[in-house]
Amino acid sequence: xxxxxxxxxxxxxxxxxxxxxxxxxxxxxxxxxxxxxxxxxxxxxxxxxxxxxxxxxxxxxxxxxxxxxxxxxxxxxxxxxxxxxxxxxxxxxxxxxxxxxxxxxxxxxxxxxxxxxxxxxxxxxxxxxxxxxxxxxxxxxxxxxxxxxxxxxxxxxxxxxxxxxxxxxxxxxxxxxxxxxxxxxxxxxxxxxxxxxxxxxxxxxxxxxxxxxxxxx
Numbered sequence: 610x611x612x613x614x615x616x617x618x619x620x621x622x623x624x625x626x627x628x629x630x631x632x633x634x635x636x637x638x639x640x641x642x643x644x645x646x647x648x649x650x651x652x653x654x655x656x657x658x659x660x661x662x663x664x665x666x667x668x669x670x671x672x673x674x675x676x677x678x679x680x681x682x683x684x685x686x687x688x689x690x691x692x693x694x695x696x697x698x699x700x701x702x703x704x705x706x707x708x709x710x711x712x713x714x715x716x717x718x719x720x721x722x723x724x725x726x727x728x729x730x731x732x733x734x735x736x737x738x739x740x741x742x743x744x745x746x747x748x749x750x751x752x753x754x755x756x757x758x759x760x761x762x763x764x765x766x767x768x769x770x771x772x773x774x775x776x777x778x779x780x781x782x783x784x785x786x787x788x789x790x791x792x793x794x795x796x797x798x799x800x801x802x803x804x805x806x807x808x809x810x811x812x813x814x815x816x817x818x819x820x821x822x823x824x825x826x
Contacts, residue, residue: 649811655750656790656811659736662748663786664815666715666738669698671822675710683775685820690770692719692755694784698822700740714741719755728793753810754789760817786815 671685680697688695695716699708720735728749735747736755759767760783771777791810 652751652790652792652811656788656813659748659750659752659788659790660813662738663717663788666698666717667784667786667815667818669700669822670696670820671698672708673699673710673712673822674705674708675699678710680712680822681778682820683778685822686778686781687714687774688716689757689759689777689781691757693717694757715739716745717755719752720747725749730791730793733791733793749793751790751793752788753791754787754812756787758785758787759783760785781820783817783819784815786813786818788813 671680671682673680680699684697686694686696693716695714697712697714699710700713700715701707702709716737716739718737720737722732722734724735725733728751730751730753732753733749733751734753734755735749736752737745737747739745759770759781761767761780762782764783767780771780789810789812
């Protein structure tokens with residue numbers, strides 16, 4: 610009788626352990642699924658916010674609301690490399706949505722991974738945007754890539770960019786923009802492993818952005 614009771618207890622412990630482990634794995638899977646869903650929503654939303662600003666600014670390269678004093682092609686782009694670009698445009702003001710005829714300088718650049726330590730993701734960076742001489746503003750939205758590729762009038766990739774105007778401005782005709790965004794935080798499983806896989810990133814690419822405001826002069 611005593612042995613039977615002991616076997617029943619041991620069997621109950623084993624079955625209880627299996628059920629507990631199954632429940633833990635189910636809970637972990639459920640948390641992971643919720644993270645994936647909510648994480649993807651966060652990534653998509655962050656990507657949209659970043660892209661909206663980039664597209665708006667880049668489509669205005671070389672634009673001036675004062676058509677009597679256009680920004681000529683040779684001066685529209687001041688500096689350019691794979692992750693940095695400085696260009697001239699005419700930004701809207703509080704009194705007009707079309708600009709005031711006063712030329713502005715916009716500077717975009719990508720920071721290093723060591724600058725952004727406030728998020729768990731080790732790969733995200735600051736995307737800097739600066740207007741004229743104002744303080745640089747940062748987009749801390751999980752940006753992990755901001756890559757610019759430049760093409761000349763013959764649609765060839767410009768592997769070697771001129772360092773100064775006017776050669777720089779005359780050379781660039783279209784730009785390809787690649788932006789990648791990841792979730793700033795990651796799901797950690799029961800073993801403490803962080804998930805920063807490429808499945809949790811969103812990539813946006815502007816295949817060709819023609820500089821339509823260029824005035825050839």
